[in-house]
Amino acid sequence: MEHKKQRRIFTLSTKQLLVTAGIVAFLGIAGYLVIIFGGKLVVNEEDLILDATTTIETKDGKEIAELYNENRTLVSMEDIPEHVQEAFVAIEDRRFYEHAGVDFQSVARAVYRDIVAFGKVEGASTITQQLAKNLFLHNDKTWMRKTKEVMAAIYLEREYTKNQILGMYLNEIYFGSGVYGIEEASQLFFSKSVSDLTLAEGAMLAGLAKAPNGYSPINHPEKALDRRNVVLQAMDDAGKISTETRIQAQGKTLGLDVEEPEETPWVDSYVDLVMKEAAEKYQLSVDELQRGGYRIVVNMEQRIQQIAYEKFKNDRYFPGNTEGTQGAFVMMDQENGGIVAAIGGRSYQLGNLNRATVTRQPGSTMKPIAVYGPALMKKEYNPYSLIPDQKRSINGYTAENVVDEYAGSVSIYEALRVSKNAPAVWLLNAIGIDYAKTFLEKMNISIKDKGLAIALGGLSDGLTPIQMMESYRPFVHGGKYIPSHTISRIYDRENQVIAKGKQKQTQVFSSQVAWNMTAMLTNVVKNGTAEAGDYEKALAGKTGSTQHPLVKGEYKDAWFVGYTPHYVSAMWMGYDQSDKHHFLTDGSSYPTMLTKSILKEIDKQRPLESNFVKPENVETLPEPMDLPEINQLEASYTFGGFSLVKGKLTWSMAEDERIVYHIYQEQDGIDKRIGQVQGKNEFIIDDAPLLKTTRYYVVPYNPLTQVEGTKSNTVELSL
Numbered sequence: 001m002e003h004k005k006q007r008r009i010f011t012l013s014t015k016q017l018l019v020t021a022g023i024v025a026f027l028g029i030a031g032y033l034v035i036i037f038g039g040k041l042v043v044n045e046e047d048l049i050l051d052a053t054t055t056i057e058t059k060d061g062k063e064i065a066e067l068y069n070e071n072r073t074l075v076s077m078e079d080i081p082e083h084v085q086e087a088f089v090a091i092e093d094r095r096f097y098e099h100a101g102v103d104f105q106s107v108a109r110a111v112y113r114d115i116v117a118f119g120k121v122e123g124a125s126t127i128t129q130q131l132a133k134n135l136f137l138h139n140d141k142t143w144m145r146k147t148k149e150v151m152a153a154i155y156l157e158r159e160y161t162k163n164q165i166l167g168m169y170l171n172e173i174y175f176g177s178g179v180y181g182i183e184e185a186s187q188l189f190f191s192k193s194v195s196d197l198t199l200a201e202g203a204m205l206a207g208l209a210k211a212p213n214g215y216s217p218i219n220h221p222e223k224a225l226d227r228r229n230v231v232l233q234a235m236d237d238a239g240k241i242s243t244e245t246r247i248q249a250q251g252k253t254l255g256l257d258v259e260e261p262e263e264t265p266w267v268d269s270y271v272d273l274v275m276k277e278a279a280e281k282y283q284l285s286v287d288e289l290q291r292g293g294y295r296i297v298v299n300m301e302q303r304i305q306q307i308a309y310e311k312f313k314n315d316r317y318f319p320g321n322t323e324g325t326q327g328a329f330v331m332m333d334q335e336n337g338g339i340v341a342a343i344g345g346r347s348y349q350l351g352n353l354n355r356a357t358v359t360r361q362p363g364s365t366m367k368p369i370a371v372y373g374p375a376l377m378k379k380e381y382n383p384y385s386l387i388p389d390q391k392r393s394i395n396g397y398t399a400e401n402v403v404d405e406y407a408g409s410v411s412i413y414e415a416l417r418v419s420k421n422a423p424a425v426w427l428l429n430a431i432g433i434d435y436a437k438t439f440l441e442k443m444n445i446s447i448k449d450k451g452l453a454i455a456l457g458g459l460s461d462g463l464t465p466i467q468m469m470e471s472y473r474p475f476v477h478g479g480k481y482i483p484s485h486t487i488s489r490i491y492d493r494e495n496q497v498i499a500k501g502k503q504k505q506t507q508v509f510s511s512q513v514a515w516n517m518t519a520m521l522t523n524v525v526k527n528g529t530a531e532a533g534d535y536e537k538a539l540a541g542k543t544g545s546t547q548h549p550l551v552k553g554e555y556k557d558a559w560f561v562g563y564t565p566h567y568v569s570a571m572w573m574g575y576d577q578s579d580k581h582h583f584l585t586d587g588s589s590y591p592t593m594l595t596k597s598i599l600k601e602i603d604k605q606r607p608l609e610s611n612f613v614k615p616e617n618v619e620t621l622p623e624p625m626d627l628p629e630i631n632q633l634e635a636s637y638t639f640g641g642f643s644l645v646k647g648k649l650t651w652s653m654a655e656d657e658r659i660v661y662h663i664y665q666e667q668d669g670i671d672k673r674i675g676q677v678q679g680k681n682e683f684i685i686d687d688a689p690l691l692k693t694t695r696y697y698v699v700p701y702n703p704l705t706q707v708e709g710t711k712s713n714t715v716e717l718s719l
Contacts, residue, residue, distance in 0.1 A: 042152040047135045052293025064267045069290045072180035077167040084202035090234040093127040101128045101153035128153040131169045176212030191257040200249040204228040266309035269344035293493035299338030307601045317594040319586040328355035328465045331569040337482040359462035363544030365561045366457035369471045374436045376513045383413040384704040397452045399425035417528035428455040442508045443481045469570035475517045476563045479509035512618045519621040532589035533596035543588030555584035560591040565609040627700040627709030628654040635715035647688030647717045653681035666695040693718035
């Protein structure tokens with residue numbers, strides 16, 4: 001019985017043992033399979049797409065800014081020299097090309113050394129494991145992290161070639177000092193591309209992989225040198241370089257060439273516009289730009305941007321009653337609409353309020369685009385048409401001239417030159433607000449205002465400097481509007497063009513109206529409200545200012561919008577918040593002077609045009625005529641001809657030979673006009689009376705406006 005009982009116990013124990021062994025085997029196989037094939041659960045394919053730095057550069061290849069989460073420039077393995085690749089493999093994972101993601105020989109060796117030392121002295125992570133950890137497990141602190149690392153490494157080895165894995169590793173790795181990837185590290189420490197690295201330089205970078213901050217050649221040059229030599233020794237041990245080559249390389253200094261990063265605060269305003277445009281026009285968010293590795297070519301002209309930035313530092317151009325006077329300036333190439341410069345504020349920093357995109361009351365800079373341009377598109381108006389200049393109420397709105405003086409009537413040309421308010425409001429009412437707004441809408445200016453205050457820039461929301469700049473472009477380009485833009489081209493990380501900044505033009509005004517406006521606005525600069533400042537070459541433009549609502553006699557906004565044959569610009573000055581303690585002590589003369597100062601500096605860098613060139617398909621607009629006052633009219637008799645005795649009137653000669661002189665004879669009732677001459681200062685009276693006294697006078701006449709001037713002194717002719 002005892003024997004049978006022992007046999008049953010033995011049989012039962014054997015079964016339990018077999019079951020237990022089977023379970024253990026099953027779990028082992030299952031675990032093995034999970035490790036081998038479960039990497040897919042750890043690997044996130046999105047993480048394999050490395051963050052890359054987006055660069056912003058000018059058309060001539062000058063890099064002006066970088067946008068990134070991780071400062072990384074991706075390079076292909078073809079661009080990484082073989083000796084650089086070998087340096088990393090020799091020091092980090094000598095059996096890289098032999099294992100399948102996990103080097104079990106290294107693991108066994110590490111375990112053995114840990115046991116001997118009674119502590120952890122050697123790691124055993126392969127390059128593939130390091131890549132897996134950095135890509136997928138950098139935030140994983142769980143006890144399963146090492147297992148997941150192995151799973152992910154095995155998966156990567158199964159899905160990618162050794163060349164691809166090493167390439168990802170070299171592009172992903174952190175090198176300290178805020179740079180990621182072998183290319184940026186090469187640029188940082190040696191100011192050269194990775195393709196130009198020497199053996200010693202590549203070995204130094206490979207030495208940083210273990211502890212980029214601890215072996216930093218900038219902060220710890222001696223440690224970096226020792227570590228580099230360890231890498232070179234590892235390459236010698238692995239048979240990748242000869243002993244002689246190793247000794248020569250170890251004898252070199254670190255050879256650092258670290259360039260101090262250039263401070264470029266002058267680009268911040270422009271970069272802000274680039275990021276806004278990338279998001280609005282090309283659906284590239286800031287987050288996408290900071291990871292996507294794009295190359296954005298922009299229209300900035302570096303010297304103009306720097307000139308404007310430096311000029312904005314000069315306090316004498318900003319007439320504020322206290323600190324904090326602000327300004328904005330934008331300039332574009334009128335040919336293609338490319339923004340060549342943008343200043344979003346004084347001492348602007350990226351992330352601040354970019355005032356180039358903030359709406360302000362445009363004041364009288366509105367007159368050319370909302371009143372005079374649209375009016376001249378009607379047949380009944382030309383630059384010398386006379387319009388009322390009277391203080392009157394129109395539909396409950398009364399516009400006053402700045403000096404509260406009125407001429408009764410004035411030409412459009414003259415009203416624009418001296419920026420009269422009353423004529424502009426009258427004319428807007430005459431042509432119709434809805435009609436005028438159709439021209440604004442063609443220039444992407446949509447306003448909800450419906451009142452006559454539009455003529456004077458009295459808008460509920462205002463316009464931005466960019467909008468004002470764009471709106472004057474039709475005057476210099478045959479009447480055609482084009483949206484401005486900062487971005488010329490966008491390349492993806494594969495260097496393929498994915499966007500081009502081409503803009504569609506819209507015909508707003510006729511070419512004749514555009515030329516007439518240019519002629520009149522040129523006169524505004526030479527002889528009108530925009531005389532302030534010093535710039536002798538071709539410039540047309542309009543000033544604008546708004547009265548401060550809380551401080552009588554002071555200003556809230558000051559503008560100058562103008563253009564040369566090549567560039568169109570807009571400048572605003574004022575305070576971000578206007579109250580009784582913040583106001584401008586002067587108006588539009590200051591943005592006018594500053595704009596001219598910027599143009600003068602640009603002209604030193606590249607000569608600007610001296611004149612606007614009239615298009616062939618338009619007629620010349622005559623210069624305005626100033627009628628003289630004649631106070632030296634004289635009368636005498638002359639002899640000869642069919643009439644033995646003739647009368648002769650003479651007067652002082654005016655310089656403008658276009659002036660016509662009307663000759664009048666006084667008589668009861670309405671005086672009689674007996675003749676006229678042009679470009680002369682005498683008139684012969686063939687039938688001069690001999691037996692009675694006759695009185696005469698001369699009146700200058702402007703054939704452009706068809707208006708007579710002031711009559712001369714009166715003279716008598718008698719024998």
